[in-house]
Amino acid sequence: MGLRKFSLINFLKKNFNFIAGIFSEIGLTLLIIAVAMLICLLLVFIKSAP
Amino acid sequence: MIPALEREDLKVIGFNLCKFGNIVGFLLLVPIIVAVIYKEFDIIPHFLIASSITFILCNVGIHFLQTKKEMELKHALCFAALVWIFSMLLAALPLWSTGSVNSYLDANFDAMSGFTTTGLTLVPDIDHLPYSVNFYRHFLQFVGGIGIIVVSLTILARSEISSVLAFRGEARDMGIRPNVVRTSRVILGIAITFMVVGAVLFTIAGIKEGADVGTSIFDGLNYSMSAYGTGGFTPHSQSVLFYHSALYEIIAVIIILIGAFNFSFHFAVLGGRRREIFKNTEIRTIFITLIISTLIIAGLLLLSGIYSSPDVLFRKAFFQAASAHTATGFGTVYPAQISAVWPGAVLFMMSLIMILGTCANSTGGGIKAIRVAVIGKSFIKEIKKALSPNSAVVTAKFHHIDDVPLTDTIARGAMLIALGYVLLLIAGTTITMLHGYSMPDSMYETASAVGNVGLSSGITTPAMHGLLKATYIFLLLAGRLEITAVLVLMGFAILGLRRGIKK
Numbered sequence: 001m002g003l004r005k006f007s008l009i010n011f012l013k014k015n016f017n018f019i020a021g022i023f024s025e026i027g028l029t030l031l032i033i034a035v036a037m038l039i040c041l042l043l044v045f046i047k048s049a050p
Numbered sequence: 051m052i053p054a055l056e057r058e059d060l061k062v063i064g065f066n067l068c069k070f071g072n073i074v075g076f077l078l079l080v081p082i083i084v085a086v087i088y089k090e091f092d093i094i095p096h097f098l099i100a101s102s103i104t105f106i107l108c109n110v111g112i113h114f115l116q117t118k119k120e121m122e123l124k125h126a127l128c129f130a131a132l133v134w135i136f137s138m139l140l141a142a143l144p145l146w147s148t149g150s151v152n153s154y155l156d157a158n159f160d161a162m163s164g165f166t167t168t169g170l171t172l173v174p175d176i177d178h179l180p181y182s183v184n185f186y187r188h189f190l191q192f193v194g195g196i197g198i199i200v201v202s203l204t205i206l207a208r209s210e211i212s213s214v215l216a217f218r219g220e221a222r223d224m225g226i227r228p229n230v231v232r233t234s235r236v237i238l239g240i241a242i243t244f245m246v247v248g249a250v251l252f253t254i255a256g257i258k259e260g261a262d263v264g265t266s267i268f269d270g271l272n273y274s275m276s277a278y279g280t281g282g283f284t285p286h287s288q289s290v291l292f293y294h295s296a297l298y299e300i301i302a303v304i305i306i307l308i309g310a311f312n313f314s315f316h317f318a319v320l321g322g323r324r325r326e327i328f329k330n331t332e333i334r335t336i337f338i339t340l341i342i343s344t345l346i347i348a349g350l351l352l353l354s355g356i357y358s359s360p361d362v363l364f365r366k367a368f369f370q371a372a373s374a375h376t377a378t379g380f381g382t383v384y385p386a387q388i389s390a391v392w393p394g395a396v397l398f399m400m401s402l403i404m405i406l407g408t409c410a411n412s413t414g415g416g417i418k419a420i421r422v423a424v425i426g427k428s429f430i431k432e433i434k435k436a437l438s439p440n441s442a443v444v445t446a447k448f449h450h451i452d453d454v455p456l457t458d459t460i461a462r463g464a465m466l467i468a469l470g471y472v473l474l475l476i477a478g479t480t481i482t483m484l485h486g487y488s489m490p491d492s493m494y495e496t497a498s499a500v501g502n503v504g505l506s507s508g509i510t511t512p513a514m515h516g517l518l519k520a521t522y523i524f525l526l527l528a529g530r531l532e533i534t535a536v537l538v539l540m541g542f543a544i545l546g547l548r549r550g551i552k553k
Contacts, residue, residue, distance in 0.1 A: 036364065
């Protein structure tokens with residue numbers, strides 16, 4: 001009673017902004033991590049260059 | 051003349067403290083669930099007794115301090131400072147009675163470190179703590195991270211005006227929504243969402259690294275609570291290094307960075323305003339300062355020849371920089387190694403970013419990235435003014451959800467808070483040095499305490515002098531409340547002593 005059939009599509013549509021927001025924030029942190037990795041790689045590369 | 055607190059004012063503060071204390075009483079019951087799961091039946095009475103003492107004390111207080119007077123700003127500021135001390139005294143009870151720490155002072159240190167999401171600890175043997183006590187420490191950090199006051203507002207809002215003022219006192223004055231009670235619920239919802247996401251990721255990583263499912267879930271939950279709360283407590287003495295896993299460290303960095311973001315930023319992004327990621331001045335600032343500090347720390351460590359491969363350099367330099375900048379305190383380097391092997395210049399740089407801290411309205415501490423941006427922009431504005439003709443009008447603005455004009459009042463406020471942190475750092479460093487520690491170590495440890503970070507150069511141990519423990523408890527509180535509320539409380543205390551409490 002009162003229960004509707006669960007639809008994944010409807011759930012995603014209804015919460016699109018929320019879910020996309022979580023992924024966006026995780027994406028931002030991954031971007032920071034990637035830039036930091038690149039810096040470390042470049043530093044080692046510069047130091048080891050003849 | 052500043053009015054001294056009257057007896058009725060003390061009743062308002064005391065009454066609200068006692069009402070709040072009941073929430074601490076309920077929080078003390080939560081670890082019992084973990085004790086039952088892990089069959090630690092000998093631990094249950096410790097939490098039950100601590101909870102009972104709290105309920106009895108608070109309800110006797112409520113009975114005698116009953117008042118209909120509403121909370122005003124002066125009450126709210128005193129309440130915001132006292133609530134941490136009051137909660138610390140109560141939350142320390144089970145830590146002390148279970149013998150997890152050596153003394154009640156140590157228990158208070160750990161409780162304050164938990165509530166202020168610092169992560170410095172005086173527990174001598176973390177690896178052999180009962181599961182329920184270990185869970186309790188991390189739970190304190192999660193609760194502290196989303197703000198004791200915010201938790202109280204979601205459950206116990208006496209009135210809109212009281213809620214607004216208590217909220218302001220705890221230095222979270224940039225409202226997300228007009229209704230503060232609803233705002234607190236939003237904060238709680240966002241925090242729980244990210245904590246659950248983190249727990250799932252940590253659990254998967256734990257299983258992948260070969261830990262059994264039960265341990266992975268327990269560790270995942272604890273690491274996630276601590277990471278999102280930018281806390282720093284860990285269920286193992288080796289901190290994040292316990293798993294020796296790059297994946298675990300990357301997940302930790304993701305969650306601590308998310309925990310370090312502003313709640314109003316979370317609210318905007320999760321509400322569909324995803325462009326805020328690129329436009330927000332505070333996010334841009336923390337991105338730039340974190341990258342620059344990583345560059346300097348990695349460069350110095352590379353030059354000193356301690357680490358030579360890029361992956362190790364990344365896992366040591368970036369992880370420590372991210373942990374320090376987000377005021378978390380997770381470590382992938384042992385404190386003794388930091389003190390003995392890392393160059394003094396790195397310790398200085400780490401101290402600086404610990405004081406700079408993370409975003410405002412987040413679970414972290416420090417001066418805050420938005421203030422760093424405001425101070426930087428103010429300097430640029432002043433230089434532009436000096437270079438422009440007298441008739442020119444030089445303006446500046448920053449973006450935080452909306453464009454905000456940079457006024458002299460905002461700039462002055464940011465500089466005063468920054469100055470307060472610097473003074474605390476100098477005072478704390480001096481006191482630590484007077485106990486016989488070196489200057490780089492003292493500055494590092496003090497910056498960690500003032501910025502509510504939790505990284506240690508090895509000074510914070512159970513063998514530390516009692517006076518230093520008490521000093522650090524004060525620094526943890528002053529740093530968490532951005533100094534103002536603590537100064538107001540001290541001001542009223544001094545006024546009260548000088549004039550005597552009226553009637």
